[in-house]
């Protein structure tokens with residue numbers, strides 16, 4: 001599992017590498033600069049020139065090392081030190097001397113030759129040490145990088161595109177847009193969260209000698225990136241002598257007239273994700289329509305009419321008998337008592353529960369009902385639903401995704417899946433995982449219903465929370481990525497994910 005480190009944590013890891021393994025910081029910079037040079041070389045056209053822009057800190061030092069390696073390899077290189085050279089760090093100064101020893105001196109930024117197709121610009125202005133919006137000559141330099149890129153040059157960023165804030169993934173204006181970003185040692189939030197991730201281009205993480213053990217010394221937030229191996233390894237093996245009872249029975253409480261497709265998609269996603277049996281509980285008027293979608297779906301009618309309320313408690317408790325997981329929410333008829341019903345239901349059951357869509361909107365009216373839960377609970381809000389849960393705007397949620405998801409998970413003692421580009425999985429224990437799969441084609445109705453079905457199926461098969469959530473989110477995104485290759489981002493619809501899930505499991509069962 002890849003650790004994602006903040007700027008402060010990077011410094012702690014660096015210190016630990018120095019103290020524990022005697023790694024000199026000059027050697028870390030040497031390794032970083034060499035990897036940067038390699039990435040730059042991989043982007044150059046025949047005879048292309050390298051323009052290396054260096055800032056006053058250690059990020060600039062990495063650029064100076066890269067320039068030296070490129071020169072040593074016989075490339076045409078021009079280097080510029082932007083800003084006050086009097087502020088150079090000791091390591092950067094040493095590398096400036098070394099570069100001059102190779103016969104190349106930095107030029108004034110204003111007199112650099114133009115860059116275009118085949119050329120590569122190395123952006124080593126600022127890395128994790130960026131503190132404020134770039135102004136003056138730095139803003140000019142970033143503007144020039146953008147112009148060269150428009151003219152056809154490729155841009156490789158050292159560690160973080162300059163202008164992008166490493167910890168928040170929020171860009172200042174201006175900010176470099178890179179084709180490739182070489183992440184030194186560990187990936188940072190800027191690489192993994194939007195909008196930063198889109199500004200980084202292709203992220204290539206390289207080892208520079210920090211060592212995995214160095215993360216033991218870091219304090220504060222525990223952020224990780226979900227890896228395919230972690231997701232795949234969570235899946236239960238299907239033994240030859242097993243039967244449908246081995247793989248759990250999911251109860252889906254979903255659907256209402258006009259929204260029977262939501263219930264069907266949850267149920268089908270659960271069936272396509274290995275659940276042994278799936279039963280949908282819904283109002284009698286909606287039930288035949290839900291079941292008509294597929295003969296594998298079983299159903300129970302909830303007596304009564306209108307919104308779900310306290311009067312439905314006994315019927316739901318009966319429906320839950322013998323079930324291994326509950327998924328509740330998509331398309332349910334919501335009313336004033338729905339939140340209280342959910343609280344009472346959670347208080348009466350021990351199997352894991354997934355709350356999605358209108359179940360979330362219902363509990364948002366009084367979050368205390370979640371504290372009654374006896375079993376593990378997973379909430380799967382999209383940013384709008386999270387805004388209702390948190391009592392703030394969607395914009396606020398998006399600006400603080402990690403903090404909001406983590407706060408909700410720890411304060412309510414639940415697992416939270418905050419959907420959106422780079423879906424987050426926040427655990428009550430304090431860890432937050434960033435999911436790398438998925439695409440903009442999945443921004444279409446019903447994909448969330450499919451996700452809740454996958455979650456329910458994995459829980460019913462005995463994968464515990466929060467791991468089931470990480471695996472479900474990864475698989476769901478990968479299903480979208482595989483299907484986008486056939487449908488295009490424009491053509492992708494939620495039921496395609498049911499096919500895509502099949503491709504994911506095939507790939508993982510090999």
Ligand SMILES: NC(=O)C1=CN([C@@H]2O[C@H](COP(=O)(O)OP(=O)(O)OC[C@H]3O[C@@H](n4cnc5c(N)ncnc54)[C@H](OP(=O)(O)O)[C@@H]3O)[C@@H](O)[C@H]2O)[C@@H](O)CC1
Pocket residue numbers: 010011013014028029032055056057058059060061062087089125126127128129130131132133134135138158159160184185208210
């Ligand atoms: N950690 C590790 O293990 C390793 C880290 N390495 C590398 O070090 C990088 C971090 O280096 P860093 O800490 O020196 O910070 P960096 O990004 O160069 O910037 C700081 C300088 O910029 C300045 N400055 C900031 N904002 C500004 C603005 N808006 N406008 C103008 N100036 C501004 C700031 O000055 P001040 O704030 O005092 O004005 C200071 O001079 C990291 O990203 C990686 O590339 C590798 O070498 C290998 C091992």
Ligand SMILES: [K+]
Pocket residue numbers: 059123124125126127157158159160161162
């Ligand atoms: K940079």
